[in-house]
Amino acid sequence: MSELRCRPCEGEADYARMRRLLVQTYPSMSPPLNLLVGELDWWRFRSADPDVIRRVPLWFDERDELVGFAWPGDDQVDVMVHPA
Numbered sequence: 287m288s289e290l291r292c293r294p295c296e297g298e299a300d301y302a303r304m305r306r307l308l309v310q311t312y313p314s315m316s317p318p319l320n321l322l323v324g325e326l327d328w329w330r331f332r333s334a335d336p337d338v339i340r341r342v343p344l345w346f347d348e349r350d351e352l353v354g355f356a357w358p359g360d361d362q363v364d365v366m367v368h369p370a
Contacts, residue, residue, distance in 0.1 A: 288348050295342040295355070301330075303352045304342070304366075311368055320366045329357060 295301065308323045321329075330338060338358070345354040354367040 290345045290347060290353065292343050292345050295339045295344055297339070300344060300352075301339050304344070304355050307352050307355070307368060308366065311366075319369075321364070326357070329359075 295304070305323050305326060308320055308326060311320050312322060335341070341358050343356050344352055347353050352368075354365065357364045357366070
């Protein structure tokens with residue numbers, strides 16, 4: 287297993303990476319386990335914290351590819367992962 291590195295989301299460029307991960311992985315998962323990209327945008331829009339994305343941890347592989355993230359909710363955390 288390769289080593290993963292974790293860091294917090296740093297802004298819009300990372301948010302775009304999160305969106306790309308969802309777009310790339312959604313069709314390959316059966317049944318779908320990750321969000322649709324519009325659901326991620328909705329979670330961000332409805333958050334009372336305008337800087338909510340900075341609380342999202344991101345996981346990267348050795349090639350610096352985003353392979354997962356965790357969205358903090360009120361009473362839960364939703365984890366999105368690359369199926370590979």
